[in-house]
Amino acid sequence: xxxxxxxxxxxxxxxxxxxxxxxxxxxxxxxxxxxxxxxxxxxxxxxxxxxxxxxxxxxxxxxxxxxxxxxxxxxxxxxxxxxxxxxxxxxxxxxxxxxxxxxxxxxxxxxxxxxxxxxxxxxxxxxxxxxxxxxxxxxxxxxxxxxxxxxxxxxxxxxxxxxxxxxxxxxxxxxxxxxxxxxxxxxxxxxxxxxxxxxxxxxxxxxxxxxxxxxxxxxxxxxxxxxxxxxxxxxxxxxxxxxxxxxxxxxxx
Amino acid sequence: xxxxxxxxxxxxxxxxxxxxxxxxxxxxxxxxxxxxxxxxxxxxxxxxxxxxxxxxxxxxxxxxxxxxxxxxxxxxxxxxxxxxxxxxxxxxxxxxxxxxxxxxxxxxxxxxxxxxxxxxxxxxxxxxxxxxxxxxxxxxxxxxxxxxxxxxxxxxxxxxxxxxxxxxxxxxxxxxxxxxxxxxxxxxxxxxxxxxxxxxxxxxxxxxxxxxxxxxxxxxxxxxxxxxxxxxxxxxxxxxxxxxxxxxxxxxxxxxxxxxxxxxxxxxxxxxxxxxxxxxxxxxxxxxxxxxxxxxxxxxxxxxxxxxxxxxxxxxxxxxxxxxxxxxxxxxxxxxxxxxxxxxxxxxxxxxxxxxxxxxxxxxxxxxx
Numbered sequence: 001x002x003x004x005x006x007x008x009x010x011x012x013x014x015x016x017x018x019x020x021x022x023x024x025x026x027x028x029x030x031x032x033x034x035x036x037x038x039x040x041x042x043x044x045x046x047x048x049x050x051x052x053x054x055x056x057x058x059x060x061x062x063x064x065x066x067x068x069x070x071x072x073x074x075x076x077x078x079x080x081x082x083x084x085x086x087x088x089x090x091x092x093x094x095x096x097x098x099x100x101x102x103x104x105x106x107x108x109x110x111x112x113x114x115x116x117x118x119x120x121x122x123x124x125x126x127x128x129x130x131x132x133x134x135x136x137x138x139x140x141x142x143x144x145x146x147x148x149x150x151x152x153x154x155x156x157x158x159x160x161x162x163x164x165x166x167x168x169x170x171x172x173x174x175x176x177x178x179x180x181x182x183x184x185x186x187x188x189x190x191x192x193x194x195x196x197x198x199x200x201x202x203x204x205x206x207x208x209x210x211x212x213x214x215x216x217x218x219x220x221x222x223x224x225x226x227x228x229x230x231x232x233x234x235x236x237x238x239x240x241x242x243x244x245x246x247x248x249x250x251x252x253x
Numbered sequence: 254x255x256x257x258x259x260x261x262x263x264x265x266x267x268x269x270x271x272x273x274x275x276x277x278x279x280x281x282x283x284x285x286x287x288x289x290x291x292x293x294x295x296x297x298x299x300x301x302x303x304x305x306x307x308x309x310x311x312x313x314x315x316x317x318x319x320x321x322x323x324x325x326x327x328x329x330x331x332x333x334x335x336x337x338x339x340x341x342x343x344x345x346x347x348x349x350x351x352x353x354x355x356x357x358x359x360x361x362x363x364x365x366x367x368x369x370x371x372x373x374x375x376x377x378x379x380x381x382x383x384x385x386x387x388x389x390x391x392x393x394x395x396x397x398x399x400x401x402x403x404x405x406x407x408x409x410x411x412x413x414x415x416x417x418x419x420x421x422x423x424x425x426x427x428x429x430x431x432x433x434x435x436x437x438x439x440x441x442x443x444x445x446x447x448x449x450x451x452x453x454x455x456x457x458x459x460x461x462x463x464x465x466x467x468x469x470x471x472x473x474x475x476x477x478x479x480x481x482x483x484x485x486x487x488x489x490x491x492x493x494x495x496x497x498x499x500x501x502x503x504x505x506x507x508x509x510x511x512x513x514x515x516x517x518x519x520x521x522x523x524x525x526x527x528x529x530x531x532x533x534x535x536x537x538x539x540x541x542x543x544x545x546x547x548x549x550x551x552x553x554x555x556x557x558x559x560x561x562x563x564x565x566x567x568x569x570x571x572x573x574x575x576x577x578x579x580x581x582x583x584x585x586x587x588x589x590x591x592x593x594x595x596x597x598x599x600x601x602x603x604x605x606x607x608x609x610x611x612x613x614x615x616x617x618x619x620x621x622x
Contacts, residue, residue, distance in 0.1 A: 002476065002479050003472065003473050003476045003477075003478055003479055003481050003589065004481075004585060004588060004589050004592065006472050006475070006476045007469060007472055007473075007589065007592040007593060007596070008592055010468070010472060010596060011592055011595050011596050011599070014596060014599045014600065015547070015595075015599055018540070018543065018544075018547075018599050018600075018602050018603060019543070019544045019547060019548075019599070019602075020544065022544040022545070022548070023544060023547070023548075023599075025548070026544075026547055026548025026551065029548055029552065030548070030551050030552055030555055030595065033552055033555060033556070034555060034559065034588065034591075037556075037559050037560065037563070038566075038576075038580070038584070040563070041563055041566040041567050041570060041579075042570060042576070044567050045566075045567045045570035045571045065548070065549060065552045066549075068548070069548035069549050069552070070545065070548075093383075097376060097379075097380055100376045100379075101373050101376040102349065102350075102352075102371045102373065103373060104345055105345050105346045105347060105348075105349075105564070106346060106347055106564065106565075117568055117569070117572055118308045118309075118310055118312055118568070118571065118572050119342070119346060119347050120306050120308055120312060120314030120316075120342045120344060120346070121312050121314065121344050121346060121567075121568055121571045121572070122312040122313045122314040122344055122571075123312075123344055123567070123571065124343070124344060124345070125344055125345045125346045125564065126345055128563070128564050128567060129564070131563070132560050132561070132563050132564060135556055135560040135563070136556055136557055136560045136561070138556060139549075139552045139553035139554075139555070139556035139557065140553050142549060142552065142553075143549040143550060143552070143553050146545075146549050147546075147549075150545065172391075172393075175391060175392065176392050176395045177515075177518075179388075179391070179392055179395075179399065180399065180444060180511070180514070181511040181512075181514065181515055182511070183399060183402075183403065183507075183511075184402075184406075184440060184506075184507035184508075184510050184511050185507045185508040185511050185550065185553055185554070186507070186553075186557070187403060187406055187507055188406075188436075188503060188504060188505075188506045188507025188508070188510075189504050189507060189508065189553065189554050189557040189558070190557060191406075191410055191503050191504065191507075192500045192501065192502075192503040192504015192505065192506075192558075192590070193500070193504060193557055193558055193561050194561075195496065195499060195500045195503060196490070196496045196500065198410075198414055199414060199417070199418065199422075199490050199491065199496070200490050202414050202415070202418055203418060203490045203491075204490075207285075207286045207287055209284065209285040209286055209287070209374075210285075210287060210288070212373070212374040212377060213358060213370050213371075213372060213373045213374050214370065214373075215370070215373075218373045218374075218376065218377060221377055221380075222376070222377070222380055225380045225381060225383075225384045226380075228384050228388070229380075229383060229384050229387060232384070232387040232388055232390075232391050233387070235391050236391060
């Protein structure tokens with residue numbers, strides 16, 4: 001049996017034991033999410049327009065993460081809306097910053113990796129870089145949106161008479177926790193993802209000035225910041241959406 | 254949204270300062286050690302088609318050539334002008350298309366000039382400015398702590414890399430295991446201060462990381478590490494298996510730490526509010542919380558670890574490789590790393606809840622006295 005398969009089976013067992021029904025659903029959301037990513041790679045390699053694939057897969061991936069990961073429908077609906085709006089906003093920012101940074105494609109080691117591979121694949125790598133950045137950010141945004149919405153609705157459950165104004169105030173304090181939570185996950189995730197690259201810079205004696213202008217480092221640092229910006233935008237937006245829907249519900253009554 | 258006036262002005266201040274720094278970085282010329290800075294003086298770059306290409310995989314691309322006029326802005330040859338040809342392919346996988354009026358790095362050797370990189374550092378400063386201004390706006394004073402902890406993380410990260418290179422990568426698992434212990438201690442100390450809650454979180458974090466790492470290691474040994482293509486890891490300057498294990502240890506730490514913080518802090522609140530809660534009830538609360546958190550957290554890491562490999566995967570598929578071999582060469586290491594991390598995240602639910610039981614014990618022994 002391959003190691004990966006064995007690990008996945010252990011994970012499935014653990015998630016079922018610890019998580020119960022929610023755990024099983026989460027397991028499938030992770031699995032589907034991975035397949036969607038592979039599907040994106042396939043579609044782009046077949047020459048389907050990259051912007052269209054990206055725009056279609058943003059809501060698909062958000063829905064997989066949010067609707068399968070949470071069991072409260074109100075939380076899910078609100079988080080999905082907040083996360084989707086934030087992803088579109090951050091997507092625009094990414095488009096602008098990636099254009100300015102010109103950091104697409106493969107890095108300095110390319111020659112070695114590319115033996116036997118085409119260097120002229122005929123698809124736009126600057127656009128692929130934008131897609132990669134958006135997808136890397138998406139997970140953090142979805143997580144923050146779910147944490148914000150469930151935190152606020154929990155508050156409302158315990159204190160049904162809370163006014164929208166008070167709710168927005170609590171939103172700020174819940175937001176701080178959510179922010180703290182997201183930050184380490186993003187930062188260390190990226191450290192873990194690019195450790196070999198940092199070792200490479202260090203061993204080959206890159207100077208600080210070179211590193212901060214180097215394609216792959218710039219790309220990575222930018223993705224960390226896009227993710228943080230995404231989480232930062234999610235905090236107020238999720239709060240506003242929840243208090244809006246509260247006002248609407250009250251008007252109905 | 255109610256914005257506190259003061260916060261707004263601080264954010265504006267950060268934005269202003271950041272814009273100035275961005276401009277300074279953009280125009281900086283003499284601070285770089287190795288290469289010289291040059292300006293593309295053309296307002297419109299001459300760009301001509303050399304040939305249309307079709308490679309063996311039936312990919313259509315072009316070879317194009319730009320003629321750039323450059324003015325050197327730094328170093329001994331300041332003010333000199335050069336004309337240089339830049340060949341690029343529009344897909345820009347390994348080549349670069351330059352833009353009018355752009356600042357670039359060039360290396361000058363014996364009168365000849367070679368293009369190195371576009372100048373990119375100012376974009377980092379610009380994005381950092383936006384991030385920090387938003388952070389001040391949303392989190393207020395709290396953002397100081399967040400920034401401090403983030404800066405320290407980068408610093409320790411740098412230190413760990415120096416140490417690893419000094420040991421020549423021989424003790425890589427030990428070095429990064431130790432790094433995990435220090436990272437989590439410092440980070441939790443800054444955010445929570447020195448108290449019982451912080452200690453419980455710290456212990457839960459370490460258990461979550463190391464127990465699952467041990468478990469994963471065991472599984473890898475039992476299955477003989479079959480189909481583990483360590484050599485496909487990028488930029489391997491030392492033993493690729495060691496690098497993979499170190500990356501896994503480091504990559505999961507943040508998520509586990511954040512998850513443990515969430516669960517332990519909430520359970521601590523519950524014990525404070527309901528001192529007579531039973532151990533069983535507390536464990537149930539911990540489990541419910543864990544169930545909610547683990548799915549989204551795992552997805553965050555999966556996306557970070559796998560999206561990074563997307564450009565390479567697309568290239569492999571583009572070159573008529575089968576899905577299986579493309580996956581094996583580009584995604585399988587990321588998928589393995591994601592799975593090990595996911596196991597850590599699930600196990601942390603148990604450890605964080607277990608460590609919180611300690612509060613209950615302390616509470617009870619306090620009452621007896």
